[in-house]
Amino acid sequence: MTSEIEAKAAFDHIRYAQLWEDADVLTQGLGDCAGGMLVSICSAGDNALAMLTLDPAKVVVVDLSPAQIACLKLRIGAFQNLSHAEFVELMGARPSTRRKILLSKALEGVDEEIRAFWSALRDDVEKVGAGGVGKFERYFRIFRTRLLPLVHSAKTLDDIFVSRTSADRQTFYDTRFNTWRWRLLLNVFFSRFVMGRMGRDKAFFDHVEGSPAQHVARRIYHAAVATDPAQNPYLHWIIKGKHGEALPMTWREEHFETIKSRLDRIEIRPGSLEAFVSTGEKADGFNLSDIFEYMSPEVFAKVYESILNASAPKARLVYWNMMAPRRVPAAFAASVTTLSEVEGEGKAIDKAFFYSDFVVEEVKE
Template sequence: MSMELDSKLADDAIQLRAEFDFVRYANCWEDADLLVQALRPGPNKRILSIASSGDNSLALLATGAEVVAADLNAAQLACVELRCAAFRHLEYEQLLAFLGVHASVDRLSTYQRLQQDLTAESKAFWSQREPEITRGIIHIGKFETYFQTFRTRVLPLIHGPKTIARMLQAKTEEERIVFWNETWNNRRWRLLLRVFFSRFLMSRMGRDPEFFRYVEGSIGDQIQKRTRHALCALPTDSNPYLMYIATGNFSNALPRYLQRSNFEKIRDGLDRLTLYHGPIEQAAAVHGEAGFDGYNLSDIFEYVSDSTTQTVYGELVQQANAGARLAYWNAFVPRSCPEQYRDRVKRLTEQSAELFAQDKAFFYGHFELDEVQVPV
């Protein structure tokens, strides 16, 4: 790599442009069910995953796979560590109470039991955040606070509690479409959705402004289109992401890693999870001695330029085993397998479209699934 190109990539590095010293995401906002279908993880498979809060890495772990979870943000890794400690030492109902799904009055005392499992860095992080632990750690992210503002200050201006409850009830697709057309999609909904989910407010209240450097077009229009899909085409009573946004918790629509059927699988598999603090391409190089069979890449490519996407993508493919799959989302910036790798990487366009039609995390604009035919 030339010094000029190396300098350009350094200037584009998201870790140099955005802040990574607090919990941005207290939950993973990508659909774990879709991810597991896409990557086909299982015993004897190695998966490299964006850590975020750990939800989807743990969901992948539950399949029997070995998982390396990487993140630029040490605060996010502290979230993963505390989740792992909770899975290791608590019973299922205690886990849900500690994390914040169920009510609890003793989260701090529970934390005292769990902190022995934490690294010094994570222990120092949580020791300064007793109020956050008391609230339940699934509620403490900047993104969750953004949704809380929507739920408490914006949504009541559009619909009352009874209408919101009706929206979350089990209905046929035909009934959901009628409800959308006749009740939910009113003028106030369309106006306030565009305002609240505008680039201006989202970049300040929900995400970092630098995450929008390469965004073009209207964010609000896309959110409106995808919300219609979520409320009409998909069941609303079992969607954990919709449930959290509308009610402030998951209630009975638990994300995959918190479902009872996965509790023991995750607990028994914690020794197969490795955490890495740094860029995911570095994690691939450090832990890629046996190659990887799948990559959960969240939406990392839309934060960076085309040239940086090409470089990072290539470094990941270099550590891929034959048949490895790369799964990633685009929220507002179109990114796909760079042309220079398409002689050895196949875009699974039909399968990605089928999976995206089922995507319960409805604010993304596209889902990409690629398969490595011949490693670099």
């Protein structure tokens, strides 16, 4: 089966240089996977690596984009060759003046093609970190450096990350953050036109309903008031261009050695998920990112069916929707159980705040 989006979007450079989906929520959603075979969309690779903390026998990683696979291969080299402190410097979470050196060190022993790919990006890596060189991160950088200063002072932006009670977060949001200038900025920057031009391929909006700006405003409320910004690495990167104290799961020191010791369980299969599901293998869990949103409802139903055929009993399908609604198609509703409680727990803590829905569906025995 070929993938619908394969024909539409250009995948020639890095779109996502870090993963903008919360791996804490993903791993919680996948549940007990010890000894099982998991499948993950690669994207920047962070979440496939986070899945190693679940102690699976194997994580099969697929992606249509060679550039995204190159992000995972860099991380594998970095885990092998760098200390944790060096790793977070290279990625851009922490300030650094030696990223070119760290990049060369991370690429030692990595295949020639990947070394050449990353060497061509070394100036950018030096400036913004390996986690900052994607098209999506560039979009956030333009927002941060050119537009945000027109709306908020540096002091207000720093103050977002002071830890507060939820009542005080509401007051801060109402009185200092959600100003008319801020609302104007959201409406312009998150218009379909600008997002399509700078962040996401226009093809990705074909199936999206509603205004992206309205959606973003609701989700920012979740990140700024419902949850604590001081604990939110994604919001921090968008506003400050690096991480603060809080890091995404895969980049946290507590998981570094576990992930490093299990890197040999990652099996990279460049190509589509649709190709994987036709091999006859049965997986115990899937990280499907938000790929369904990129498909028409008809194609989504076909792909969903093929995933069910490639699932072991009790396998969980975990995925997000950013704007387009996607849940088990009616035709297959009897084959899965929606784990609403697990979804609710995930949504409440989801720090990657852009998504409107988080889905966990378990295949019946």
